[in-house]
Amino acid sequence: MNRYWIPRLDIHKKIITQELPYYLGPDATVRPYTNEGEDGFLITTPGPCLTDEQIDDICRKSKEMWERQAAIRAQEADKPLKRPLHQPVVISRGSDDSSRRRHEAHRSHERHRRYDDRRRD
Template sequence: MASSPMNKYWIPHLDIHKKVITQELQYYLGPDATVRPYTREGEDGFLITTPGACLTDEQIDDICLKSKEMWEKQAAARSQSNPEKPLKRPLHQPVLISKGSGEGSKRRGKDRRGHISRRPYDDKKGSESSRK
């Protein structure tokens, strides 16, 4: 059985949620259609691979509408988890990646024993090499 040639289409990610397009694509374009994130000429979007034609304007509108609903549900879930402070921009809630120890600014310029070093860093390197 010969496989049919696959067409590749790019669409911008604007107003499209990745989860929604992933869920809806095969419904619209059939079981052989795939989608993945793809950057074209510096612009983020999605690369759609399908044996037939790409999504119609109506299908893209439907995906955008479902994406908006998805973002609204996510924002509502986030605001329920932190109800005391509503955000002006719920989709831009900061996510903590790492937390500093709080001692970084205090330790700067001190050696291992907690004494303030009077020599610049480069001098320390030079003095080590001159000892050898």
């Protein structure tokens, strides 16, 4: 099996996943892959990789998909969102201030006690 990497630039994951078996056969696979810090796709196939024309076709279809998605979002812009975009979602909460103050006071007391013990020696 041959493995090829192509950059993610202008390629929608759904499109390349749909089109790859059409271009390279049913044994070809694609998955996200980072090569030297650049995001892209790792293609595994028994034959040659995609041609420039095939990649151009995937890029064109990707652009069409993004445009359709943008048009749908624009039509739905008037609908209120269930929650605003980028609203923080609490995963966990730290302790409240009173317990933090107790912890800091305990640590301060421990430091002073250790200092006093050293002075006695």
